Amino acid sequence: GAVVSQHPSWVICKSGTSVKIECRSLDFQATTMFWYRQFPKQSLMLMATSNEGSKATYEQGVEKDKFLINHASLTLSTLTVTSAHPEDSSFYICSARDHRRLAAGELFFGEGSRLTVL
Amino acid sequence: DAKTTQPPSMDCAEGRAANLPCNHSTISGNEYVYWYRQIHSQGPQYIIHGLKNNETNEMASLIITEDRKSSTLILPHATLRDTAVYYCIVNQGGKLIFGQGTELSVKP
Numbered sequence: 001g002a003v004v005s006q007h008p009s010w011v012i013c014k015s016g017t018s019v020k021i022e023c024r025s026l027d028f029q030a031t032t033m034f035w036y037r038q039f040p041k042q043s044l045m046l047m048a049t050s051n052e053g054s055k056a057t058y059e060q061g062v063e064k065d066k067f068l069i070n071h072a073s074l075t076l077s078t079l080t081v082t083s084a085h086p087e088d089s090s091f092y093i094c095s096a097r098d099h100r101r102l103a104a105g106e107l108f109f110g111e112g113s114r115l116t117v118l
Numbered sequence: 119d120a121k122t123t124q125p126p127s128m129d130c131a132e133g134r135a136a137n138l139p140c141n142h143s144t145i146s147g148n149e150y151v152y153w154y155r156q157i158h159s160q161g162p163q164y165i166i167h168g169l170k171n172n173e174t175n176e177m178a179s180l181i182i183t184e185d186r187k188s189s190t191l192i193l194p195h196a197t198l199r200d201t202a203v204y205y206c207i208v209n210q211g212g213k214l215i216f217g218q219g220t221e222l223s224v225k226p
Contacts, residue, residue, distance in 0.1 A: 006161075034213065043205070044162070044216040093161050095214075106152060107214055109161035 002028045004096050006110035013084055014118055020080045021113045023094030029074035030096035034107065035067075038091040050077045074099070084117040091115075121145065121208040127221040130200075136193040138220050140206030143187040150209045151182060153191045155202040156219075162205065165191065196224045 003026040013019050023033055031052050036044040048069055049057045056069035066088075068080040077096075081088055091114050095107040123141045130136040142151060150169050154162040166173055166180045168189070173180040179192040193200055205219040 004161075032212070036216075043218050044156075046213060046215060049213065091159070095162075106164050106167055108164060109154075112159070112161045114159070 002026075002096075002098050002108040004094065004108045004110040006092075006094055006113050008113060009111060010114040010116075012116045012118065015085050016083055018080055018082045019084055019115060020078055021092055021094075021115075023077045023079070023096070023110055025075045025096045025098075025108075028096075028098040028100065030077075031074060031099045033071060033077040033094055033096045035069060035077075035079050036093045036095065038093060038112075044093060047079075081115065084115070086117045089115055089117045121210065121215070122206045122217050124204075124206055124217060124220045126218060127223070129223050129225055130193075130196045132198055132224055132226050133195055136191075136196040136200065136222060136224070138191040138193075138204050138206075138222065139188065140190070141188045142206070142208050145186055145208050147186075151180070151186075151189050152207045152209065152214060153178070153180065154205045154207065154214075155200075156205065157202045162216075165204075196222075198224050198226065200224050 005024045007022045033050040035047045038044045046059050047062045050069045050071040052071045058064045071077040091112050093112040095109040150167050152167040153165040156162045166178050168180045182189045201224045203219040203221050207214045
């Protein structure tokens, strides 16, 4: 299957700093990428839809000024957690859809990035 | 909100078939059903998807009822490595909204 890679896989930062997480589609082009967040023992929660060359669409309750998303190319989307606080500590997961397989619709997920804010 | 409901947990003996049910009674005619699984602290792994017909691949089989209101994922010979949370998802306007899934425990 298609490969989606995230970096870093884990990060620890101090409260008040900003952290950037990258999501890359390695063997396909992705016009659309999605960012999810997962707290311990909970399911994945969709945060936003990232479209190449346009502004991201955020789900209700997700602060767009806190979670900055950039999708500058067909293979890269970035999520920046600005002024991170301990409550932002979570597992962040991206996913991408192969633009050649839009009709099929399946998403391919990255390995996830675990953020711990001290 | 997720459009699917699944039992929170199931057990299966190693080597036996695991049958994971999912209800999606409000599914629309052109919405696919997707199955993913997540092993602890990893990203979800795609398993299979279908629209109307039953589907089979190297990982699993998907049985969709004729009225499309429910489906069953079948792992024909479960192994210990199949222990994971299994998510049944209906594509909602191009988005995959996860429900709580079924935690499958495969036991020796």
